Amino acid sequence: MEFCDECGSMMMGEGDVWVCKSCGNEQPKGDSASYTTTAAQEESEVIESGAENSGLPTTSAQCPECGNDRAYWYMQQIRAADESETRFFVCTECEHKWREDDH
Known part of the structure; x- marks a missing residue:
């Protein structure tokens, strides 16, 4: 699922592009570069065991x-x-x- 960068509406897949039914904006499909994570990002997301309550008051x-x-x-x-x-x-x-x- 994709959302339009112009108006924020949900976009529909048509062939190799995403098309916004509200404003007509088109974006190419398959641009997975924006969804990849680096090893450093993955490491920063790890929560140590026993630390799950540390953010609570x-x-x-x-x-x-x-x-x-x-x-x-x-x-x-x-x-x-x-x-x-x-x-x-x-x-x-x-x-x-x-x-x-x-x-």
Whole structure:
């Protein structure tokens, strides 16, 4: 799938070109150079094991497993849209996960 550089609309494939049905812009197909990655780019995308929570904010929360008083947290909608989000916690020490629901 391609999007038009001129107007942003979705382009349709016709033979060897992509054609924008909105503005008529044409781009050649098969220009894969814009989609290739270098080895340096691939290496920079690797996330070290155990570092998956490092980007999350922390808060004061008592871990039910080890008693640690700090945890990473995030919120996620897991029920109907008209229900409140669920707060998830991950202990900064033992990485135990638990959740807290609003009642």
